[in-house]
Amino acid sequence: MAVSESLNVNVEMDAxxxxxxxxxxxxxxxxxxxxxxxxxYAAFNAFACDVAGFAVEDVLGKTAEEIYGGRFGSLAxxxxxxxxxxxxxxSYELTLPLRGQERTVRTHLEPVFDDDGDVVYLVGTSADISSEQTLRETRIDAETQMREIENFVNLAAHDLRAPMRQITxxxxxLRDGFEDHNDGKVEIIKMLDDVSANAKTLITDLLAQAQVTDLEPKLSTFGLRxxxxxxxxxxxxxxxxxVxxxxxxxxxxxxxxxxxLRNLVDNAFRHSGDALKKLTISATAIGSDVIEFSVRDYGTGFQGDAAALLEEGKLRKGAGFGLLGVRRLINARGGTITARSPEAGPGALVKFSLPGKIEAADSI
Structure with a gap:
């Protein structure tokens, strides 16, 4: 029952x-x-006094303008x-000075009428929603940041296509009319060609991912190795x-x-350098429709910024946009990712999950 219906206003409200x-x-x-x-104010309960930092005698008989002062009081x-x-x-939200701090307060007011239909009382309830407001603003900031990153990725990928075509x-x-002197140069040209072809494929995939990150995954069957x-x-x-x-x-x-995998392995290579000589990648079925992947390197291990980014989504200097995209991509598909040091030995261990299933051991 609404407050206005439950109060008997034929008599004065008493203490x-x-x-x-x-x-x-x-x-x-x-x-x-x-x-x-x-x-x-005719009443201000004990809980409200404690939240606001007021003594009840400092509130009763005064208006909001007199209690809060300035623009806060005028708005209330x-x-x-x-x-x-x-x-x-x-119902409304206002910023009010409570205990010396500006807090966001959500208030609901119910008018109470007399027999002539005139408003004689307002009964109000309030709640401090500052934490909720902070979360809302943080989410908006994060969404804005992600849109900026998506725009950057799209622009960068488009700009990279032209030079990769020129390299090809x-x-x-270079290959046309090249004479093989059995000195390894042909193999180097072949490796450059492979890198170029894979880079162009990656750029195409990157553009596709930037556009469909929040959509359903496109499933296919392939070999992990x-x-x-x-x-x-x-x-x-x-x-x-x-590897x-x-x-x-x-x-x-x-x-x-x-x-x-490309981002995780690339991060391991860049941060470990010559110290990284071995890396293992494994897949384990979790239930019938989820696969947990483990990427274990034996290098110098994750830096604090990279681990914080993967697990908490905190982008810090040096962590890189690539790992932020990894976390976002996995989370958008309902997966999780963790980064930690192995129980034994050097390096880092990253585990992440994605929708899918393991069909069988691949043919050798």
């Missing part, structure tokens, strides 16, 4: 009725509307007057590192998985 509000662990107040339509008073003349319940043309010109080999052609064309992957076939989002 005993107001005392009952002190038993409620929420902020409750009552404004009495004088003949001049000037709303003054205007809301009270609006409810009186509107004759309808009103230069390689074709084959996928890892394609990643390594680009990141380690000379085969300087020992071992499970020999299994998966049904999963191949493009998403490739982007995740």
């Amino acid at each position: 005993a009725a107001f005392d009952a509000f002190d038993c409620v662990k929420s902020s409750i107040f009552v404004l009495k509307v004088e003949n001049s339509q000037r709303p003054i 008073y205007a809301r009270h007057v609006q409810t009186i003349f509107g004759g309808r319940p009103v 043309m230069l390689l074709d010109m 084959d996928l890892c080999s394609r990643v390594m052609v680009m990141l380690d064309p000379t085969g300087a590192h020992d 071992q992957a499970d020999n299994v076939r998966l049904t999963a989002d191949e493009t998403a998985l490739q982007n995740v």
Whole structure:
């Protein structure tokens, strides 16, 4: 039942009725509307006094303008007057000075009428929603940041396509009429060609991912070891590192998985350098429709900024947009990602999950 229906207004509200509000662990107040339509506080329960940092005797008989002062009091008073003349319940949010700090408060006012239909009281409840407001602003900031990153990725990917095409043309010109002297130069040209082809494929996939990050995953069946080999052609064309992957076939989002693995492996290479000689990639079924992937390197391990970014989404200097995209891509598909040091030995261990299933061991 609404407050206006539950209060008997044929008689004046007395102190005993107001005392009952002190038993409620929420902020409750009552404004009495004088003949001049000037709303003054007639009750301010104990919980409200504690939240605001007021003594009840400093509140009673005064208006919001007199209590809060300045623009805070003027805005609160205007809301009270609006409810009186509107004759309808009103909910609103205001910033008020509570205990010396500016806090966001959500208030609901119910008008109480006499037999002539005039508003004689306003009964109000308030709640401090500052934390909710902060979360809302943080979410808006994060969404804005992600849109900026998406725009940057799209622009960068488009800009990279032209030079990659030029590299392919230069390689074709270099290969034309080239004489093989068995000194390894042909193999180097072939490696450059492979890197160029994979880079162009990656750019295309990157553009696709930037456009469909929040959509349903596109599932296909493929070999994990084959996928890892394609990643390594680009990141380690000379085969300087020992990368071992499970020999299994998966049904999963191949493009998403490739982007995740490429970023994780690239991060391991960049931060560990020559210290990283071995890396293992494995897949384990979690239930019937989720795969947990483990990427273990034996280098110097994750830096604090990178680990915080993967687990908490906190982008700090040095962590890189690539890892932020990894976390966002995985979370958008309902997966999780964690980064930690292995229980034994050097390096880092990253585990992440994506929708999919393991079909069988791949053929050798």
